[in-house]
Amino acid sequence: MTRIQTQALAAATAARAASRTLAHTSTADKNAALRGIAAALAHSAIAARAALLKANRADLRRAQKLLAQKTLTSATLARLHITDAKLDAMAAGVLQVAALPDPSGQVTLESELDDGLTLRRVTCPFGVVAAIIEARPDAVVQLAALMIKSGNALILKAGAEARDSTRALVALLRGTLLASGLPEDAIVAVEGRQAAQALLALDDQIALVVPRGGNKLVQYVQSHTNIPVLGHADGVCHVYVDAAADPEQALAIVLDSKTQAPATCNACETVLVHRQIAPGFLPLLMDRLLSAGVTLHGCAATQALAAGRPVAPVEAWHTEYGDLAVALRVVDDLDAAIDHIHRHGSSHTDAIVTRDAAAAQRFLNEVDSAGVYLNASTRFSDGYRYGFGAEVGISTNKLHARGPVGLESLVTYKYQLTGHGHLVGDYASGRRHFRHEGGIAQDVKRSSDEPENR
Amino acid sequence: MTRIQTQALAAATAARAASRTLAHTSTADKNAALRGIAAALAHSAIAARAALLKANRADLRRAQKLLAQKTLTSATLARLHITDAKLDAMAAGVLQVAALPDPSGQVTLESELDDGLTLRRVTCPFGVVAAIIEARPDAVVQLAALMIKSGNALILKAGAEARDSTRALVALLRGTLLASGLPEDAIVAVEGRQAAQALLALDDQIALVVPRGGNKLVQYVQSHTNIPVLGHADGVCHVYVDAAADPEQALAIVLDSKTQAPATCNACETVLVHRQIAPGFLPLLMDRLLSAGVTLHGCAATQALAAGRPVAPVEAWHTEYGDLAVALRVVDDLDAAIDHIHRHGSSHTDAIVTRDAAAAQRFLNEVDSAGVYLNASTRFSDGYRYGFGAEVGISTNKLHARGPVGLESLVTYKYQLTGHGHLVGDYASGRRHFRHEGGIAQDVKRSSDEPENR
Numbered sequence: 001m002t003r004i005q006t007q008a009l010a011a012a013t014a015a016r017a018a019s020r021t022l023a024h025t026s027t028a029d030k031n032a033a034l035r036g037i038a039a040a041l042a043h044s045a046i047a048a049r050a051a052l053l054k055a056n057r058a059d060l061r062r063a064q065k066l067l068a069q070k071t072l073t074s075a076t077l078a079r080l081h082i083t084d085a086k087l088d089a090m091a092a093g094v095l096q097v098a099a100l101p102d103p104s105g106q107v108t109l110e111s112e113l114d115d116g117l118t119l120r121r122v123t124c125p126f127g128v129v130a131a132i133i134e135a136r137p138d139a140v141v142q143l144a145a146l147m148i149k150s151g152n153a154l155i156l157k158a159g160a161e162a163r164d165s166t167r168a169l170v171a172l173l174r175g176t177l178l179a180s181g182l183p184e185d186a187i188v189a190v191e192g193r194q195a196a197q198a199l200l201a202l203d204d205q206i207a208l209v210v211p212r213g214g215n216k217l218v219q220y221v222q223s224h225t226n227i228p229v230l231g232h233a234d235g236v237c238h239v240y241v242d243a244a245a246d247p248e249q250a251l252a253i254v255l256d257s258k259t260q261a262p263a264t265c266n267a268c269e270t271v272l273v274h275r276q277i278a279p280g281f282l283p284l285l286m287d288r289l290l291s292a293g294v295t296l297h298g299c300a301a302t303q304a305l306a307a308g309r310p311v312a313p314v315e316a317w318h319t320e321y322g323d324l325a326v327a328l329r330v331v332d333d334l335d336a337a338i339d340h341i342h343r344h345g346s347s348h349t350d351a352i353v354t355r356d357a358a359a360a361q362r363f364l365n366e367v368d369s370a371g372v373y374l375n376a377s378t379r380f381s382d383g384y385r386y387g388f389g390a391e392v393g394i395s396t397n398k399l400h401a402r403g404p405v406g407l408e409s410l411v412t413y414k415y416q417l418t419g420h421g422h423l424v425g426d427y428a429s430g431r432r433h434f435r436h437e438g439g440i441a442q443d444v445k446r447s448s449d450e451p452e453n454r
Numbered sequence: 455m456t457r458i459q460t461q462a463l464a465a466a467t468a469a470r471a472a473s474r475t476l477a478h479t480s481t482a483d484k485n486a487a488l489r490g491i492a493a494a495l496a497h498s499a500i501a502a503r504a505a506l507l508k509a510n511r512a513d514l515r516r517a518q519k520l521l522a523q524k525t526l527t528s529a530t531l532a533r534l535h536i537t538d539a540k541l542d543a544m545a546a547g548v549l550q551v552a553a554l555p556d557p558s559g560q561v562t563l564e565s566e567l568d569d570g571l572t573l574r575r576v577t578c579p580f581g582v583v584a585a586i587i588e589a590r591p592d593a594v595v596q597l598a599a600l601m602i603k604s605g606n607a608l609i610l611k612a613g614a615e616a617r618d619s620t621r622a623l624v625a626l627l628r629g630t631l632l633a634s635g636l637p638e639d640a641i642v643a644v645e646g647r648q649a650a651q652a653l654l655a656l657d658d659q660i661a662l663v664v665p666r667g668g669n670k671l672v673q674y675v676q677s678h679t680n681i682p683v684l685g686h687a688d689g690v691c692h693v694y695v696d697a698a699a700d701p702e703q704a705l706a707i708v709l710d711s712k713t714q715a716p717a718t719c720n721a722c723e724t725v726l727v728h729r730q731i732a733p734g735f736l737p738l739l740m741d742r743l744l745s746a747g748v749t750l751h752g753c754a755a756t757q758a759l760a761a762g763r764p765v766a767p768v769e770a771w772h773t774e775y776g777d778l779a780v781a782l783r784v785v786d787d788l789d790a791a792i793d794h795i796h797r798h799g800s801s802h803t804d805a806i807v808t809r810d811a812a813a814a815q816r817f818l819n820e821v822d823s824a825g826v827y828l829n830a831s832t833r834f835s836d837g838y839r840y841g842f843g844a845e846v847g848i849s850t851n852k853l854h855a856r857g858p859v860g861l862e863s864l865v866t867y868k869y870q871l872t873g874h875g876h877l878v879g880d881y882a883s884g885r886r887h888f889r890h891e892g893g894i895a896q897d898v899k900r901s902s903d904e905p906e907n908r
Contacts, residue, residue, distance in 0.1 A: 020820065020822075023819075023820070023822075024819050024820065111840070111841055113834070113839065113840070113841065117830060117834075119840055119841075121857075124822075126852050127822065127852075207852045207853075208852070208853065222680075223680075226676075226677075228682070228851075228852075228853045230853075246875070249874075249875040252875060252877055253875060253877065256877035256878055256879050260877070260878050260879045260882065261878075360872075364870045364872075365477075365478050366474065366477070366478065368474075368477075368578075368581065368868075369868065370868060370869060371868070371869045371871065372868055372869070372870050372871075373870075373871045373872070373873070374870075374871070374872040374873065375872065375873045375874055375875055375876070376571060376871050376872070376873030376875075376876045377873075377876065377877050377878050377879075379877075379878035380567070380571075380871055380873075380876070380878055381869075381871075385567065385878070385881070385888065386565070386567070386573055386869070387565055387567065387573075387888065387890035397682075398580050398581070398661045398662070398682075398866040399661075399662065399682045399684075399853055399854040399866070400853040400854040402866050402867055402868065402869075403575075403867075403868070403869045404869075412852040412853070412856050413856055413857075414822075414823065414824060414825065414826055414856065414857070415824060415825045415826070415835075415840070415856075415857045415858075416818045416826050416827075416828075417825065417826075417827045417828070417830050417834055417835075418814075418818075418827070418828040418829065418830070419827070419828065419829045419830030419831075419834075420703075420829055421700070421703040421706060421707060421829055421830075422829070422830045422831065422834070423706055423707065423710035423714070423831050423833075424710055424714050424715075424831050424833035424834055424839070425710050425714045425831075427839070428714065434839065434841065436841035
């Protein structure tokens, strides 16, 4: 084992031990720690703020040089920059997590299997969650708050550009945990790409990995670990403008979906237009998009309708432009639109604009995406807008959580069975019979009392 | 691409197409197909039965030879053997699945985000599920029934020993689907180890893999695919006999947990005994286990108390004997027992026997296993005994399903949002505000209407 692997294992082991304490810490105590963190980040915590901003300035100085060398983007620099306003927002975010219901310890099923034999399904934390994030100081605080509330310990590996800021934030978080009587190792940080690799190998210690960053980071994490990954790589979202669309509504929805925040994962990347309305609708749409500064790519039919407007060819339909650029395609009908979405999409969020109820229902039923929308912008695909409060990210997985991932998806469950000396032999022999009262599927009895899994 | 890879991809593509039809087939039509399958398997379907039994005899003849060469166990032969009674049980099992509620199409959340903007979370099938199973004809029928009911297409790869039986069963299943007006490609089979490998690489087509078989098969599947795997490799279950245990109850629970069906995954493999009661209790337990034909392994303290009884040393605590054999260990206290379970267990099912309510509560809260039991046999860990009806298997995953996996875990969900031209820009600018009525977390509002995921 290399030194870095040993350090990663030690961090994970410490976090695992802390997670066992955190798992049975009361909601009140977890909320008190969260309020402590919010207070430490707050406007009134002058010394703490000064320390954070000083650490952040060290990161910013290095980032400025990288920006000049063009090895860092201005978007990264902006995300890295901690301002008083951002610290206020972080503190407010932590208080909002404190106000959310505790997802752990919920009884989701209770059944009397027989007299004195009671089964309960109770939600409980995963244990240790690793977060591999880019240089995003605000994500450090948000993830820490979500993990504390859900009772999970957090191992954090953040982008090197945010080294000093992350160290300062983690010191603040750990200090507040300790002062609140919670184990400080509920939040541990490791540094460097090799440490990230070492974490991804610890599938015995780490229950879940949350990547936060661009496609490349997420794809790297997904392909380098056996630990379940909660997140999404691509956001190739579609708006399909049906023959029965209200044209003005369609124009507004496409513009909002594409331009309201073009770099986000739920922004629209491809607009599909029914052949029947394309001659009238597409020129209008092209004008509106071009006026909004959007670069256009299009299929041959779109180019034929462009009448001199600049429309580049499409290199690949599965492209997340992540910018003011969009692909336009004329499709024969609803089936062709659904087929295009299944073939080239990322199962993130896809919308139909139509006044035809039958077409709408087919689209909502048949399109196999985490979000399927009727007459609404794809940009609504977000935990806050869905009313879930804070979120970990958006999942395009099919297992566990799909779509915006909130606190309720940061727990698993266990079955607690309490008996008074109950034996399976008594049921196998027919001396006793299950009652299965309450819970689910109580009306189903297997013909034999002697089934086997293996 | 090799020929086998091309065939596997073709099978998966056919299944994916069928799954899209099955996903919006009504519950009534799915149940009718299930009743058709039960009828085809039933006592009265003389010709179908004769064909199945004839195919099975071909498998049995080959298996007999392998048994003579000792390359096949008698347990495998017994599982392979299709009898009239087994066909009756298969038919009854399919009818039971037909009687279970449809897990798909359930609305699990409904929220008015704003006037005319309605969010619904609706359960839906995964798409295509691959099952890699050993030579188990009854599992073919059970899995097919669960997948049809949940609306998933099934790609099946069964052990070569059951080749003819599997072919005959799959032909029966596909024929019945076709006769019921459902797509026959909702069930497709591939043959051979290379085909299994090819399936495990199809993470774009297959949403989930269900392995059914021994540890080696499950471990092979888990380590050779990026597709989520629903199942468990190990079942190293524990019974901890606390200082405050009722000795007679403890003896009965250990005996039932170990001997009632020693080859099952929920059978007990290690008994932990509190030091305080070990001198009185362990000799009694050893006698009872030896009388039941159980081979004993033990720690030094156990061996010291054996007084001539045969107690072999323990080679590794993480051992699934899967037979009439058990490991015995004396532990200092509850903490040592919990620590042993976390260090050497498989997070499957673990039990405490005690009359001490505080010790019981700590064990149920702190032991991080899918099943945590008080004064009951570990053998209760089973979907039927829990009242879930038919089950896919038992999961020791933490994501998605944990413990016995029933129909309700064979679906994911999608978010359906229906609006009337709603745009995110209106909320970002403050012209409109979310109401978030109904659903969850409705009392939580983020301070800004402009959050971002990326």
